[in-house]
Amino acid sequence: MTLREKVGQLNQRMYGWDAYRRTPDGGYELTDALYAETDRFEGLGALYGLMRADAWSGVEHGSGPGADDSAALAESVQRHVLERSRLGIPALFVEEVPHGHMALDGTVLPVNLAVGATWDPELYERAAAHAAAELRARGGHLALVSALDIARDPRWGRTEECFGEDPYLAARLTEALVRGMQGTPVDGFAADKAPVVLKHFAGQGATVGGRNSAESELGSRELHEIHLLAARAGVRAGAAAVMAAYNEVDGMPCSGNRALLTGLLRESWEFDGLVMADGLAVDRLARITGDKVSAGARALDAGIDLSLWDEGFTHLAEAVERGLVKEAAVDAAVARVLRLKFRLGLFERPYGGGELPSREQGRALSTDLARASVTLLRNDGGVLPVSARVSRIAVLGPQSATVAHQSGDYTAPQHPGTGTSVLDGLRRLAPPGTDIRYARGCALTGGDLSGIPEAVAAAAASDLAVLVLGGSSARTTETDFAANGAALTTVSEMTCGEGADLAGLGLGRAQYALLDAVVATGTPTAVVLIQGRPHVVPDTAAALLTAWYPGPWGGEAIAEVLLGLAEPHGRLPVSVPRSVAQLPVYYNHKDTEYGGYVDESAEPLYAFGHGLAYTSFEYGSPSTDGHTATVDVTNTGARQGRTVVQVYLRRLITSGWPRTLELFAFEGVDLAPGECRSVSLPLDRDRLAGTKTGEIRVAGSARAALGAVPAVLEI
Secondary structure (H helix, E strand, C coil), X not given: CCHHHHHHHCCCCCEHHHCEEECCCCCEEECHHHHHHHHHCCCCCEEECCXXXXXXXXXXXXXXXXXXXXXXHHHHHHHHHHHHCCCCCCCEEXXXXXXXXXXXXXXXXXXXXXXXXXXXXXXXXXXXXXXXXXXXXXXXXXXXXXXXXXXXXXXCHHHHHCCCCCHHHHHHHHHHHHHHHHCCCCCCCCCCCCCEEEEEECCHHHXXXXXXXXXXXXXXXXXXXXXCHHHHHHHHCCCCEEEECCCEECCEEXXXXXXXXXXXXXXXXXXXXXXXXXXXXXXXXXXXXXXXXXXXXXXXXXXXCECCCCCHHHHHHHHHHCCCCCHHHHHHHHHHHHHHHHHCCCCCCCCCCCCCCCHHHHHHHHHHHHHHHCEXXXXXXXXXXXXXXXXXXEEECCCCCCCCCCCCCCCCCCCCCCCCCHHHHHXXXXXXXXXXXXXXXXXXXXXXXXXXXXXHHHHHCCCEEEEEEECCCCCCCCCEECCCCCEEECCCCCCCCCCCCCCCCCCCHHHHHHHHHHHHCCCCEEEXXXXXXXXXXXXXXXXXXXXXXXXXXXXXXXXXXXXXXCCCCCCCCCCECCCHHHCCCCCCCECCCCCCCCCCCCCCCECCCCCECCCCEEECCCEECCCEEEEEEEECCCCCEEEXXXXXEEEEEECCCCECCEEEEEXXXXXXXXXXXXXXXXXXXXXXXXXXXXXXXXXXXXXXXXXXXXXXXXX
16 A cells, blocks of 8 residues: 555545535435545545534435435445545445434434433343444444543533443443444454444543533543543453543643553553544644644554544655654554454445334334433322322423423434423323323523413412423534534523533523422422433422433333333432532542531432332342352332342552442342342452452442441452
């Protein structure tokens, strides 16, 4: 290969939606922009977002590829790439798969924070496998999936993309993601499996002030104990690629951090896969190196193999000629790109496509995940499930009758009529004869109170008020975007998502007024939160549930839980603060002897791992042989239910200052009324390194574990 051809394999310069345009007959034609890009390097290494559809790309129904014609478009682009490549090297088609394939007609799954609330890796693995099968059937190859960011400050708009605040929970779900999407390949990938790019490496969830792409003030130990565990698990599970994060670690942005990408990832962890830069991140290194040519050289030398939209990598030939980087570094990166193409079988079968998995199966998996994520936080007086005596239900609030705000950021436009709102679900599933009345009450944002009187009247005339509040990550064409797709100015109801960081954790002003007014009627009220981060909500209603962003069919899952047709299985993957002034409030802080604040408790309102059921559970005293932890769990209530047995470690004598608690194992257990089961969970001995003695505590939440009877662990 010539140097020019090699450099071409390392570039992923253009936006995929600029590679085609619709023709009057409904077909597609390739653009001059694609011709210019393939001519530039006699081929194309990778193409991002050929099927991406959203407000930023401007792709919508009628202008972009759907389920029926994506594979044909991908084949047309691939044929052109092969014609322009002297050596016949195919391109990688790289697609966003944050919670399902981000394309028209793609199955939308609940966001990662909702997945974290399921505490169910097996269920998530099945959903991930479905997403991979959809991607490959439509001609895509490589899936970009958020998995590695740990939510340490809920003000960050991308909190919804995190599995939670705990590294072990994130690690288990990352393993499930890799297994589900990739299968267990030895050399190649099955036709319905997709190699994954795990985002973002590393420490992006710890940016200062919860501000997107800001610096991360992390010591080496904090980085390794909290922010690298999921990445390590993903690498061990065989992840094909990782994406370097935007943030800097110890003064060096991740895309230029050789100690991180080469010293740790490649040499210590022996990772031999692909490392991709995040969008335009390489060019940011020019602030350090002086220009974009040297920025590209710095990124390549640090360990980046594949660019994303930046200019720096387009000048790698010049960088080699100027002696800024050795051609051997180019060769090593090209070898990794080509190896992935060989593992995908693209040289033998360059044109993808195949039978799509059934849409019904995708909807069922999405609903199963949503149902498992619904978390009951409060249930005073047993208001839920809805009693048979309740004949009149008022369904209120800005989230109650819409599906537009249930799916989170990175969601493609949906066909009208897709999905189920909470109101839809209750109307369909409530017992015959139930009088269900609706009033919106207010908007998600702003302070307009004009709709509250109608909502109050509906609540006062009902036996139960279901008040559905929350936030939104829905982008619109009115949103201003940065060059990398992050929201710059949100002029719609968008209060969460990439670029939508908050200084506080409040809902829209009118939502609090609506809550106060409805509760003041005296009608028992159940609040449902549809949100991408924990918001601060007063504990004034009798019942409180959070469903995160449950996806298009989340309303059906929520209605099932409200009516008692399904049990609330969810457990919190993050701590819920009382106020933003408490931050940070994660449970696994260092075990220092500090007290509360004078003016407020330092404890979260709801602890990590917390979640109520419609029954009750009792945990016995645990025992451990150093390799497993065993505990008896009894369903002491009158209903079938599921609890998540959570095993925590409290280190006593150890090589460094310990954390108060660390999640060490967990398992969901379904029990019939009165049933008792002995549950044994393995302990990861590698994580015990450096600890001489400790305590094993088993409970249903981090807060409960602090008061649980411990079992002494001798290492």
